[in-house]
Amino acid sequence: MSNDQRKGNPLSDFLRDKADVVIRDQDRPGGLTIGQVVAWRHWFAARQRLLRSSGGRPTNPAWTLKRQIPFAIKVWKDLEDRAERCSAGGTRIGPGQLAAFLVEDAVQNLDASPGTDRDDHTNEEIDVGLAEPVEDPTFGDWHMPEIFSGVAA
Amino acid sequence: MGTNFGGATAFPGTGVWRDDERGGELLFEDTVVVFSYVGEADLEGPAGEALFDFAMRLGKETNQGEVGIYVDGEYFGFNNFDRDEQDGREEATS
Numbered sequence: 001m002s003n004d005q006r007k008g009n010p011l012s013d014f015l016r017d018k019a020d021v022v023i024r025d026q027d028r029p030g031g032l033t034i035g036q037v038v039a040w041r042h043w044f045a046a047r048q049r050l051l052r053s054s055g056g057r058p059t060n061p062a063w064t065l066k067r068q069i070p071f072a073i074k075v076w077k078d079l080e081d082r083a084e085r086c087s088a089g090g091t092r093i094g095p096g097q098l099a100a101f102l103v104e105d106a107v108q109n110l111d112a113s114p115g116t117d118r119d120d121h122t123n124e125e126i127d128v129g130l131a132e133p134v135e136d137p138t139f140g141d142w143h144m145p146e147i148f149s150g151v152a153a
Numbered sequence: 154m155g156t157n158f159g160g161a162t163a164f165p166g167t168g169v170w171r172d173d174e175r176g177g178e179l180l181f182e183d184t185v186v187v188f189s190y191v192g193e194a195d196l197e198g199p200a201g202e203a204l205f206d207f208a209m210r211l212g213k214e215t216n217q218g219e220v221g222i223y224v225d226g227e228y229f230g231f232n233n234f235d236r237d238e239q240d241g242r243e244e245a246t247s
Contacts, residue, residue, distance in 0.1 A: 009193065012224050014201030021219070021230030 023085060071099075154189050154207075157200040161189035209234055 016022055071079070079095035086093050154161035168184040171177055204222065212220040213234040222229045 009196045009225060010198075011191075011196040011201045011204070012227055012229075015205065015222055015224065015229040016227070018205050018231070019222075019229035020232050021221075021228070023228040023230070024226065 021085075069099075154187065154204070157203050158189045158191045158195050161187050163187045205231075209236070 076095060079098050083093050083095045083098045086098065164186045166184045166186060167181055169179055169181050171179055208220045208222060208231050211217065212231060217234075219230050219232040221231070
């Protein structure tokens with residue numbers, strides 16, 4: 001059911017005009033349960049606290065390298081849609097930044113083992129012998145986590 | 154919600170999130186989910202304004218990051234709890 005076809009009710013119409021964030025159940029295949037909505041908002045709010053802005057798009061200061069990584073059009077479009085919904089809360093986030101959050105989470109889960117610092121976002125202690133930072137106008141001041149940069153080489 | 158919708162039920166719960174700025178410390182917090190089953194007739198009138206005012210007050214007075222209202226498959230999140238003061242300042246300067 002599209003937005004235009006959705007039958008409104010006075011309460012939803014009123015709240016929609018006032019809300020800072022609106023997430024509709026048809027925005028994701030299969031719809032959203034209230035638990036999924038709360039979990040999604042919680043996940044993003046926790047990561048928003050990492051972002052800093054110096055006037056441009058907010059970025060995580062711990063991200064120190066830029067890398068170009070190809071995406072399938074469908075995946076990039078999905079990231080754009082999700083980033084747009086996340087940005088409705090105030091802090092602007094780009095699809096690349098959202099991808100970086102997801103990659104960091106995935107990598108940390110892969111490395112989860114006794115003695116591994118899963119919550120180190122500084123990247124400074126990771127020496128993987130990579131190249132100098134690359135300027136990439138596509139992503140503005142977005143930086144690829146160093147731990148992942150070798151994959152794109 | 155009792156006044157506007159005829160009744161409501163609150164379920165206490167516990168939420169958790171990982172604070173990466175504090176070394177991945179897990180922060181637990183008490184949460185409350187309030188359900189109210191509403192007839193269409195009660196959706197008319199001042200209910201929306203009252204619910205919105207309550208969400209603003211709840212968010213500001215209890216220092217929430219966001220207050221969410223879920224209606225008929227749609228989530229409405231509110232995180233700017235100072236909008237009345239901002240509106241007032243804009244009116245004063247215009």
